[in-house]
Amino acid sequence: MEAMPASPVFPRLGMPAPPFQAETTHGTIRLEDFRGSWLVLFSHPADFTPVCTTEFVAFAKLAPELSRRNVELLGLSIDSTYAHIAWIRNIEQHFQVSIPFPVIADLNKEVATLYGMIMPGESRTETSRCLFVIDPAGILRAMIYYPLTTGRNTDEVLRLIDALQTTDQHGVATPANWRPGERVILPPPKTIDAAAERTQSNPNCVDWYFCQASAPDNDSATDNG
Amino acid sequence: MACIRPDGTLEPAARGVLKALALPQTVEEISRQLRMPVYRVRMSLRELSEAGLVVGEAEHYHATDAGRIRLAQDP
Numbered sequence: 346m347e348a349m350p351a352s353p354v355f356p357r358l359g360m361p362a363p364p365f366q367a368e369t370t371h372g373t374i375r376l377e378d379f380r381g382s383w384l385v386l387f388s389h390p391a392d393f394t395p396v397c398t399t400e401f402v403a404f405a406k407l408a409p410e411l412s413r414r415n416v417e418l419l420g421l422s423i424d425s426t427y428a429h430i431a432w433i434r435n436i437e438q439h440f441q442v443s444i445p446f447p448v449i450a451d452l453n454k455e456v457a458t459l460y461g462m463i464m465p466g467e468s469r470t471e472t473s474r475c476l477f478v479i480d481p482a483g484i485l486r487a488m489i490y491y492p493l494t495t496g497r498n499t500d501e502v503l504r505l506i507d508a509l510q511t512t513d514q515h516g517v518a519t520p521a522n523w524r525p526g527e528r529v530i531l532p533p534p535k536t537i538d539a540a541a542e543r544t545q546s547n548p549n550c551v552d553w554y555f556c557q558a559s560a561p562d563n564d565s566a567t568d569n570g
Numbered sequence: 571m572a573c574i575r576p577d578g579t580l581e582p583a584a585r586g587v588l589k590a591l592a593l594p595q596t597v598e599e600i601s602r603q604l605r606m607p608v609y610r611v612r613m614s615l616r617e618l619s620e621a622g623l624v625v626g627e628a629e630h631y632h633a634t635d636a637g638r639i640r641l642a643q644d645p
Binding site for chain 1: 573597598607609610613616617
């Protein structure tokens with residue numbers, strides 16, 4: 346029986362994403378190859394399983410919108426490239442959907458271990474449904490972890506990307522359930538003087554720490570990052 | 571895609587990158603010219619460099635003599 350590390354390692358938001366080199370369905374890829382683009386790295390438990398198939402179809406359909414936002418997709422599971430290729434061809438045959446993104450064949454669990462993708466309470470041999478958003482500078486910006494049983498919502502992935510890119514472009518935060526075009530949140534002041542100035546100068550403040558602004562005047566679907 | 575086949579011939583993506591490097595170009599310039607994602611350009615450049623067909627100097631890449639010969643043999 347393979348031993349699991351006593352203290353699993355997890356990447357940290359706001360820190361450089363752990364570098365790796367991996368074999369994929371598109372050849373040998375390094376994380377640094379994606380510099381200059383946003384990257385959504387996501388894992389699935391296994392090829393030729395039903396929920397994973399629905400996710401791959403959904404991500405494939407999302408790919409054009411992500412591409413317009415300068416976002417690339419990179420899949421991963423603990424399967425061989427041969428299994429990946431067979432499954433991708435099977436998806437194309439049965440669902441008429443072409444999978445445009447590379448998929449890592451992480452048979453030695455190297456990337457899965459680096460990114461804390463294996464949850465022993467669920468499985469010791471499969472990754473859970475983990476998703477990482479990495480910005481063009483290689484910084485990890487968001488993580489989403491879902492169980493084996495539950496397919497992810499790709500609308501939320503797109504919304505998350507729009508929110509992060511809006512934050513980067515305009516220096517604002519986004520409230521719960523934010524959608525592009527809706528009001529954004531100004532970062533709260535960090536000093537007494539700044540708090541006083543904020544409430545005096547901004548009519549859109551509920552209180553010194555809670556101020557909103559109109560939707561930024563940007564098209565988040567154009568070149569970002 | 572792996573850029574160089576076992577028999578030494580070039581995959582279409584690699585051929586495209588090599589052709590684009592008749593003049594020195596950056597990764598971004600190649601990406602725009604070929605409408606290829608930057609990561610795929612970098613993958614291709616890495617393999618082509620390891621094969622001695624391309625060389626990079628201060629962010630610009632260009633085909634080597636060997637690269638130009640290979641392209642002539644495998645248009």
